[in-house]
Amino acid sequence: MNVLERAHMPSLDGATQWFNSEPLHSRELRGHPVLVHFWTLTCINWLRTQPYLRAWSQAYRDDGLIIIGVHTPEFSFEHGIDHVERALAARGITYPVAVDNDYKIWQAFGNQYWPALYLIDADGKVRDHQFGEGHYPESERVIQQLLGIERRLVPAEGRGVEAEADWAHLRTPETYLGFIRTENFEAPGGFVLNTPRAYEMPEHLNPNHWALAGTWTIRREHVLLDQADGGIACRFQARDAHLVLAREASEPIKFRVTLNGKAPGRSHGTDVDADGEGLLDESRLYQLVRTHGRVQAQTLQVTFDEPGAQAYAFTFG
Template sequence: MIRDEHFGEGRYEESERTIQRLLGIERDLVPVRGVGVEAEADWDNLRTPETYLGFDRGEHFASPNGPALDERRAYQVPESLGLNQWALAGEWTTGSENVVLDRAGGGIAFRFHARDAHLVLAPGAGQPIPFRVLLDGDAPGPSHGVDVDEGGVGVLADGRLYQLVRQGGAVRDWYLGVLGTHPDSAGRGWGRAVMRAGLARAAADGLPAILETSKPANVELYRRAGWEVVGSLAEPVPTWVMQQPRR
C-alpha cells in the first residue's frame, strides 16, 4: 500500500512527518541546512524546473533542426532563447539520457530563472577537462558557483553534480504575470502606459524585456507595440516568446 508519493526536491517537513507517522513516533523535526550544492533551492525565485539533456526527456531544446538520436551533428545556438529553453553549440552526439561533446570548443546555452545553476558532468575516460561558465555573456564574478572561480573557470575531473552559478543578490529577471485593461477603460492607452513604465525600469537596470503569450491574436497586437517573436513552446500549451529589441 502506497501511503505517500513525492518526486524531486522540497516538501521536506511534510515527508518527515509522514515517515514519523508510519513509524508510530512523534518528535521535533531535525533541521537540515545544506551548503554548496546541497543548499536548499530559493523557492521564491525559482521559475526553472529540473531540466534533462538528452533525446528522451530533453524538453525545450532550441537549436535549429532539432536533435538527432545517437548521431554526431553540428549544432548552433539561436539568436535568443525563451525562458527554460536550452541549445547546443558545436559537435555533439545526443544519447537517450545525455549529450556528449565530440570536439573541443562546444558549449551549452540555457536561459533560466533561479538563484543556482547545477549541471551533472562526466569527463569520460579522458584527462580532466577545463571549462568556462558565462552568465549573460560575462564572467560570473561574485555569482560563481562553488565549482568555478570568479572568472567562470572550472575543471571537470570526475562525474558528479557541479554548481556553476550561485547568485548572491536578487535574481536578475522580472516577470509580469498578467497585464490587462478593464473593458470600461479600453482604448485609452492605460495598458501601453503600464508597459512603457516596465520597459523603462528594465532598461534602467540593463535587463532584457521578454513576454510570453498563449493567445495567437495577441501576437500581432504585441508586434504593433514593438515586440518581436524570438521563440515558441509547444507544451504545456502553445506559447509565443517575444522580446523588445535592445535600444
C-alpha cells in the same frame, strides 16, 4: 502494486551491494521503526533532503530508528559503484545503503520517484510516505510517533548544493538533454540523432530553452561533445543552476562558465570560481551558478576545452 496498498514492508532482497552494513532483510528489521529512502546520486531534489536525513540518523539512532538508503540509478553511469561510493563520502552518509542496480527493491515497493521516503513501524507496516522534497516537520513527527517519544524537532540546514531552493523565484523546470526526454532545444538548421553534427548557437535564446555550439552527438540520455571548444547554453530564471556531467575522456576536462557573456563573479556556484573556471573530473551534478543579488532571467553558457564531455540535464534551485 504500490507499497502503500500492502500490509507490510516489501523485501530488501535483490540489492547488488550494500554500503555501511551487511545485507539487511525485512524480517530482521521487525521490532524497529524503519525509514527507507530512495535516491539517485545526481538528483538535486535528493541532495536537498540530505541535511534532514543525516540529522535524523544522528538524533534518533539511539532511540531505535533504522534509516536505509536505496540507491536506484536514473542514468546509466549511475550504476557505477565507484560513483555511488564517492557520493556517500561527499554527503557524509553513514547509515546503511543498498545498491539497487537491478531495480528489484524499487519494483518491490512499487516506487516511482526520486527521492521517496517510506516510514515503517516496528510491526513492519508502512505508516507514511513522502515523494519529493518538503514536509520535513510532518515526517519527523511520524518518526517520533513510531519511536514513542516526543521532543523538539531536530534543526537541519543545507549548505552549498544541499541548500533549499529559492522556490519564490524558481521559474525554470528541470531540462533533460538526451533525446528520449528533451524539450525546448533550439537548433538553427535542425539536428540529427546519434550522429556528430556541427551546431550553432542562436542569436537569442528563448526563456527555458537550450542550445549547442560546436560538434556534438545527441544521444539517448545525454549530449556528447565530439570536438574541443564546444559549448552548451540555456536561458533560465532561478537562483541556482546545475548541470549533470560525465566524461567519455580518460582525463579531466576544463570548462568555463559565463553568465550573459561574462564571468559569473560573485554569482559562481560551488563547482566554479569567480572567473567561471571549473573541472569535470567526476560524473555527478555540478553547481555552476548561485545568483548573488536579484534573481532574473539569465543566459548560462558552458564551454569545454576538450572533447568527451557528456551533459545529461540542467536542474535549478
